[in-house]
Amino acid sequence: MNSFSSSLHTPKANRMSALQYYKPDAPHLWVGDCMPFYHDGLFHLYYLLDEGHHQALGGLGGHQWAHASSPDLIHWTHHPLALAITEDEERSICTGSVFYQDGVYYAFHAVRRPDWSQRLGIAISADGITFTKQPAPPCAEPRAGYDPLHFRDPFVFREAMTGRFHMLVTAKYLEYAIPALGGCLAHLVSDDLQRWTLVEPFLIPGFDDPPECSDLFEWNGWYYLLFSNRLQTRYRMARTPLGPWLRPALDLLDGPWSRVMKTAAFHDNRRIGAAWIGTRSGDSDSGKFQWGGHAVFRELVQQPDGTLGVKFPREMVPASGAALPLPAAALTPGTTIDGSRVHLEAGDGMAAAGVEGLPRNARITLRGVPGRSAPRFGLRLRETAPFAGGVTLDLLAAAQRVEVHDAALDPVDGLDAPFTLEIILKGDLIDVCLDDRRCLINRCPQQRGDRLTLFCHTGSVTFEDLTIRRIYSGED
CATH class of the missing domain: 2.115.10.20 (Glycosyl hydrolase domain; family 43)
Structure with a gap:
């Protein structure tokens, strides 16, 4: 034996x-x-x-x-x-x-x-x-x-x-x-x-x-x-x-x-x-x-x-609390914020809005409405400063591709139409569900920032009903 x-x-x-x-x-x-x-x-x-x-x-x-x-x-x-x-x-x-x-x-x-x-x-x-x-x-x-x-x-x-x-x-x-x-x-x-x-x-x-x-x-x-x-x-x-x-x-x-x-x-x-x-x-x-x-x-x-x-x-889905009062703030021109609604008009550049105080363990939900010409938009999670550190969730409508760090799915159609996003941050895991039809998970142990950035690179997109909730967990 x-x-x-x-x-x-x-x-x-x-x-x-x-x-x-x-x-x-x-x-x-x-x-x-x-x-x-x-x-x-x-x-x-x-x-x-x-x-x-x-x-x-x-x-x-x-x-x-x-x-x-x-x-x-x-x-x-x-x-x-x-x-x-x-x-x-x-x-x-x-x-x-x-x-x-x-x-x-x-x-x-x-x-x-x-x-x-x-x-x-x-x-x-x-x-x-x-x-x-x-x-x-x-x-x-x-x-x-x-x-x-x-x-x-x-x-x-x-x-x-x-x-x-x-x-x-x-x-x-x-x-x-x-x-x-x-x-x-x-x-x-x-x-x-x-x-x-x-x-x-x-x-x-x-x-x-x-x-x-x-x-x-x-x-x-x-x-x-x-x-x-x-x-x-x-x-x-x-x-x-x-x-x-x-x-x-x-x-x-x-x-x-x-x-x-x-x-x-x-x-x-x-x-x-x-x-x-x-x-x-x-x-x-x-x-x-x-x-x-x-x-x-x-x-x-x-x-x-x-x-x-x-x-x-x-x-x-991990249990979470009430929506946190974490308002978004404009980071660039072309950004309009009305409560939980963020509109990004990037033109031929970049438009972005940021949120501070993102919990380590969080559930993020939103609805995205792309403009007619918006090849790339998404979220940056766990940043230490705007566009510094963190993990990028890239929605590449023209390429029909979704990326989270070094994980990707393609072809993913429908990225040029309204969609829903649900994101779970739990420990070092980042788990994404798009439109209740596609999921993508990754593990990024080194990213521990508390910022979230919404961005659009060329064109326009509107993020609606942005909600952030703290997940009940022993780790903050």
Whole structure:
């Protein structure tokens, strides 16, 4: 048995709220890949409990499945570990999925072994809390023609018309015409969830890394396939559960630093996504993102054409107080202020207005109304002085692009029309929701200023209903 003791890393079973941006209390523990699941009125978050940013057990991960559940996304119960490391070959219990059938919860997972090879595993439970590992199924090992170092992240779904079960597995198909691009979702089928048959790959997206942590679901007549490419969540859409799959123009479900999103149903035909944002090495704004960090939740939005967006789940927005009396002040000519309304007429230059006293933890809301020719406008957050320090939220209407520091989304249409913005500042996180359809999150540890600047570079824009509220938090 290895020296890793699961008992030392088991969160206490307790109740708490505010799982948005959550991490375990211990400073060396973090949230990794999330596996949301919904059944019988209860939303479950299974997640990889990370120690030291994937460095536990010689860098193999040492991950175990932690578990919290909620009936309403507000009040959460933390349970003991759902899947713990108990065997010497288990150097990490990797990402997988939970599936319910005929009174049994199945936890399909993967095991990373000391030589870095991977195999699949199954555990079962009567209540979704206490799982018992089963003998490795016949499908556990990758077959000839598949890379033994890539066989993980099993996701199981049932095809409604046939009743057949399907399993998608992160894999690398070595017999692909271009082996370097053979990263795929391996495809196994079963009639009983026990005996599985490997068939042709489900998807070979053509990237130089295997598609990870897949998710497949039906929603209002469309089928969606999610997978992560270098930790960024992409999606495809189809009219049938087995494809053919279409790539939307913007196939990223969220921003680049919202990692490995998977989803689950929720009541009233809603769909909730769970991901994580890593910490930055050296607590530097330019530091490399590390593996594991804080949980990030999104609610999926379905557009009339079937494409997807995301927004903040309303129940999970951090609690905040009354609007603060923080009036804006003109910083340049061309600025007109009337209460919570700020009009910026920049002409061929820059117009700006500033607010002092921005709390460290804050919720900012506003409505933007761009003029007919306004290629660039936005907000500068946590400045130390006007246009000094801080983080820029750039809305680039002409380029159809949104940027927050080194995170970006494009193409984002509609930036030349009225829009709403909601911004959460929490610790070193900056989380932005545009029009309840696009989100972008970043982490900037070095910016601690208390100024906000509204700006327009060329053209004009009006910011209406500007409201700043202090988020209830132990950190000011």
